[in-house]
Amino acid sequence: MNHVLCGLAANIALPSELVGRLITVADADIAAELAGRADLSHAQAVALVSRVEESAVQLVYEGRLTAADIDPVAQPHAALALLDERAGSPEWARLFAVDPVLERREKLAACIGLPSAVVETLAADSDVRVVAELALWTTPEVAARLAGHPHAEVRRAVAANEATPPAVLAALITGEGLPPARRCLVCDREETPFVHDPHCPRLDCDLLPGSSCDGSHESTVHHMQQAALRNPATPTEAVVGFADHPSMLLRWALAARPDLPAGVSRRLAVDPTPGVRADLAGNPAIDDALIRALADDRGHDVQRSLAHNPNVPLDVLTRLAGATKIGATLLPRIATASPAEVEELAQSPNAAARMLLAQRRDLPSEIRDTLATDPDAKVVRSIAAHPGLSEAQLRAMVDRHGVRVIAKVAANPDATPALLEDLTRHEPSVQRMFREVARHRNATASALLACLADKQARPLAAGHPALPPPVIVELLTDANWKVVEAAAANPSLPLAVMSDLVP
Incomplete structure (x- = not known):
């Protein structure tokens, strides 16, 4: 890698003429920097692609190329990127829907706004990975249809799609109204019953550790339930029963939902897993009584998560500040404190409370100045x-x-x-x-x-424009490549030196 040229490619002061010269000698690393330039012209973008074809995808996402610049046969990745940006030709979508390369069909399936005929082709694809990718991003109507797909992996993807209708998500969790799944990724490959060894020695095996199937596709069903519990579109009444589920992962997924009824929250507050209680503690849905109960919970991360709850009362937050490491961060409850509460916090005898307030950057000048003279170094460091x-x-x-x-x-x-x-x-x-x-x-x-x-x-320092030009030039030969790139990208690098550096 030529670190000097990579740095120059990112230099905002590099004249257009030198950008053009740099394009003619660019490799993949230099092209990646050039593609990110705000001043790159359309003609230069086209020239860069002809020099380094793999730069086309980045240039598409940078908005530098259009469908007229891309040949979908010669540049399939760039064409798929344009389709992903909803700027490609519908003809391309039809072409890629039957492409023999799986990865291209899979990438196409993740695109939004595809023609209906293309969606139907992808939904009937012979490879379940393509259908599952479609299920993850598709419209409510198609998602509802794919919820009854015979492969459990497709149903898992439907459960994660936030466009899936609520009634369909509820059916996926309960199984009511849907025919049983007939296959999963495990029984596609192994004789059941089968449990995948977490330390599987096979280099070509891509099954997840612990994946299992005894004919009921249990590990995929478990992942599907997790996805549905995390999906905000899943109805509350369909998820509340998981508060007592034997799976810790499912209870954990439930604890973060913002629609938890009070009774479910109370059950999760005594869960034996600290992670479940920690996610619950940060949930804005829990009430004041539960917040105060969790404030005394010494389980790992529970009090820290509670401090980040936007509804935590200030008196509880003040106690938490002294009991747990919160770090130099502006907490949501502090950010929304009223003028009266700001005044109260500024006068608190608890230095930890004053430190939390000092993280705000919109304090009235009199409050700011008072905190600037605080006797506690932690408060002063925050302000x-x-x-x-x-x-x-x-x-x-x-x-x-x-x-x-x-x-x-x-x-x-x-x-x-x-x-x-x-x-x-x-x-x-x-x-x-x-x-x-x-x-x-x-x-x-x-x-x-x-x-x-x-x-x-x-x-x-090497990239700071106030550095003297002779020093910048000297740093171009530094032993540290990061220093070299920063110096080459320094806008105060003399133009004559830039010109000499570009072949």
């Missing part, structure tokens, strides 16, 4: 990247809390060039701070030169 803080406030944070807040101060969008320079000279230093400075829009040449000394910040 440090808030826009609107002055240089004096940011410097005061570093003076008080040092390395505990310096990286977040460097990430503040309003950090001044002088402050960023001073941060790179801070002792002791913090690695993450150099990365933040290296990507900061206000970073100066002096600050970026300091960042080059840090291994992780070096590629970021």
Whole structure:
């Protein structure tokens, strides 16, 4: 791989003339970068395909090619991509529906808006993988028909399709009104009863670990039930009975549904599997009483999930903040807190609650400024990247809390060039701070030169437009290929150097 040319191909300052020259020498890696250019012309896109044919699919999805540019026989992957974008010819769909290459029929089956005759051809395909792919994406009418398909794998796909009518999904779960499935992927290949060895030594075997069939296609039926439980279109009354199902995976799938009745939620709240209770804890459907009960659940991830529930009361959330690791993230309940609640949180004696509030980036200036002088470093670290803080406030944070807040101060969008320079000279230093400075829009040449000394910040600094051109040129021969590509993609790379680099 030529990392210099790959970087140049992504350089937004590369003139159109040099883009054209680069196309004439492009390989697959360079073509992938060129195909993503916002300024690539239609003529250049066509030329790129003639040079590197495999770039056609990416160019289709980038919106650079039309049906007039593609020969479906010579460029089937690009033609299928256009059909996937609903921009291909209906004739192509008819062509691919009977293509002897399975992967092409399968790709076609995932396309939306196919002619009805093509859909009928795919629904009758001899390979169940094609029919299952169609079932996963097709219209309600076709999905309803395929729900009675003799192959259980097709029914599993129908159960995952959110366009499948609710009554059909209910029938798939209960089996009522549908003829029994006659085959599955397991009994297609093995004599039943059969259980697939999770450590199967056969290199050509693609059955899932533990797949089994005793004539009832039980593992595929189980997957179908899971898909239906996760499908929001499946009626509530059809799923509530799974709260006591012996399968932990089915109870787990049920726990995340936003339409759970209170009685079902209560049963799942005492489930022996912590993962089931954790998914339930994050479910907006559970009521206040259940939230408060789960707040004392020390099962793995239960309290953390509860903290992310958008309906968790603030007093519960405050307790959770001190009891579990939530991380530097804006919680949904904090994001929607009212002005009065924001005021309450800002004055909380619990530093963890103030820290959660400080993750908001739309706080009133008086609240922001109060949190900026908080005695707790965790609160200050959370507020440090808030826009609107002055240089004096940011410097005061570093003076008080040092390395505990310096990286977040460097990430503040309003950090001044002088402050960023001073941060790179801070002792002791913090690695993450150099990365933040290296990507900061206000970073100066002096600050970026300091960042080059840090291994992780070096590629970021190499791509910063404020880096002096002679340094950028020097980095084109760096031992680290990431640095080389970043330097070549730097828009401040001199034009004469760009021209010399392109063959």
